[in-house]
Amino acid sequence: MTDNDSQTFGRLPATDAERSVAGRPTRAAVVDWWTDRFGVPRTIFESYTLWEKGAGKVWALPFDPGAPVPVEALGLTVLRTRQEHWKPTTIAAQRFGREATRNVLRLDERDQAAAFLAGEEQEIAWDGDWGYVIAAHELTGRLEPIGVGLYTYGTLQSMVPKGRRREF
Amino acid sequence: MDALSRYEPIIDDFEGFLAACERPLPTTVRVNPLAVTPDRAVEALAAEGVAVDRREWHPGVLEVDTNKPGNTWPYVHGWVHGQEEVSCVPPRVLDPEPGDVVWDACAAPGGKTAQIAAEIDDDGLVVANDDNLGRLSALRGNCDRLGVTSAAVTNTDARRATLDAFPDVAAVDAALVDAPCSCEGTIRKNADALDGAGASASRSLGRLQADILARAVALTRPGGTVVYSTCTFAPEENEAVVDEVLGRTDSRLVEFDVGLASAPGLTEWGDASYDDSLARAQRYYPHHNDTGGFFAAKLEVTA
Numbered sequence A: 001m002t003d004n005d006s007q008t009f010g011r012l013p014a015t016d017a018e019r020s021v022a023g024r025p026t027r028a029a030v031v032d033w034w035t036d037r038f039g040v041p042r043t044i045f046e047s048y049t050l051w052e053k054g055a056g057k058v059w060a061l062p063f064d065p066g067a068p069v070p071v072e073a074l075g076l077t078v079l080r081t082r083q084e085h086w087k088p089t090t091i092a093a094q095r096f097g098r099e100a101t102r103n104v105l106r107l108d109e110r111d112q113a114a115a116f117l118a119g120e121e122q123e124i125a126w127d128g129d130w131g132y133v134i135a136a137h138e139l140t141g142r143l144e145p146i147g148v149g150l151y152t153y154g155t156l157q158s159m160v161p162k163g164r165r166r167e168f
Numbered sequence B: 001m002d003a004l005s006r007y008e009p010i011i012d013d014f015e016g017f018l019a020a021c022e023r024p025l026p027t028t029v030r031v032n033p034l035a036v037t038p039d040r041a042v043e044a045l046a047a048e049g050v051a052v053d054r055r056e057w058h059p060g061v062l063e064v065d066t067n068k069p070g071n072t073w074p075y076v077h078g079w080v081h082g083q084e085e086v087s088c089v090p091p092r093v094l095d096p097e098p099g100d101v102v103w104d105a106c107a108a109p110g111g112k113t114a115q116i117a118a119e120i121d122d123d124g125l126v127v128a129n130d131d132n133l134g135r136l137s138a139l140r141g142n143c144d145r146l147g148v149t150s151a152a153v154t155n156t157d158a159r160r161a162t163l164d165a166f167p168d169v170a171a172v173d174a175a176l177v178d179a180p181c182s183c184e185g186t187i188r189k190n191a192d193a194l195d196g197a198g199a200s201a202s203r204s205l206g207r208l209q210a211d212i213l214a215r216a217v218a219l220t221r222p223g224g225t226v227v228y229s230t231c232t233f234a235p236e237e238n239e240a241v242v243d244e245v246l247g248r249t250d251s252r253l254v255e256f257d258v259g260l261a262s263a264p265g266l267t268e269w270g271d272a273s274y275d276d277s278l279a280r281a282q283r284y285y286p287h288h289n290d291t292g293g294f295f296a297a298k299l300e301v302t303a
């Protein structure tokens, strides 16, 4: 086993048996996590190659460049692993969260969605699992994910990054 | 506006041109088709009280009656991106296909990178390069906000760029050179755009631009397409650059029409004369379509 080099992109091993970098998540584990947690189709990352750069940041690219490549960015960051609870990125929630069937928390009141976007914490009665959820609201008749929240003890904490917060 | 007077002989309705350059630009956004259809984006903007005027030549280009489109839900969801109307032209001209590998030589801050990704349905690879790391971080922010997955970001001098980082890619299918330029055509949004403008500044930029464009032709497969664009009126940075690269590389100019009014590229300027095919390039003037100024040329790589 070698150590993870946080400066370069390394391809996720398909399975545990193929892992050569200690602690690196497998492709199967990433797909399992998305399907278990959010009920998205198993095909979610089928047309993507998956990479790790930085400690546990998982990137998805709809192309196979062959060897690991020395670049600044490779596709889209979709997940942070290497912490106790894996956490999807805001953009992955928006881009891949539309197909989620579980752990989607609807913010039906306009001020709930606005508070979430402003980065606030709010009390919400909800009977879903504790942990990371996809917060969504309806826009032009369709449910649209806004971002990732952390739901515990009846409270929804917004994980919208500072630079993306807005006050409407 | 003195720096523009040298263009009087080449611009029709020069008074109308100068008057347009004095007017502020309309605010426009481009709908991100990776997230939503233009119809739904229009509906969502209207629901927030933002009136929208759709452009005929491109269903995703919307004029909006707010100067802060960033403060709307459609923006938060990555449905729209603030992009000047005429700046949506080059990716349209490039017209890549899903699955293609595209080199975006001077990509930051990435409006066109995201549009190229949309043109290929976010399926394939867009190598987004820039030599300025600070501007690349803005590009990464934009691609991330718009949910672009197909971009790989590189930080090199485009004149010496290679595809070494992608061992399986022998040559790209298409390339965009949206070159660093004197930006005269942005006068409607930057009042100081003409400071320091003039033939000699443009001639020295022309050398850099020609080297980048020649590199793009070299990295593109035979039969592939290279688009060269600038936001300046200066022929020293436009026709002169393309003319030089046609001479230095195996390439030829091809015709295109995106559906906006334009004037053909010049074949003569002062004492210089350029290849007749430069008439296939297009000049977009502010008084033609109520936009900023732009130049675009489409090359096919022949060997």
Ligand SMILES: C[S@@+](CC[C@H](N)C(=O)[O-])C[C@H]1O[C@@H](n2cnc3c(N)ncnc32)[C@H](O)[C@@H]1O
Pocket (backbone or CB within 6 Å): B105, B106, B107, B108, B109, B110, B111, B112, B113, B129, B130, B131, B132, B135, B156, B157, B158, B159, B178, B179, B180, B181
């Ligand atoms: C007109 S701007 C590109 C705008 C961009 N295509 C977009 O749509 O957002 C030109 C860019 O060229 C970059 N540049 C200048 N010289 C360069 C070089 N030698 N190699 C690569 N990029 C260069 C600048 O940093 C700048 O970001």
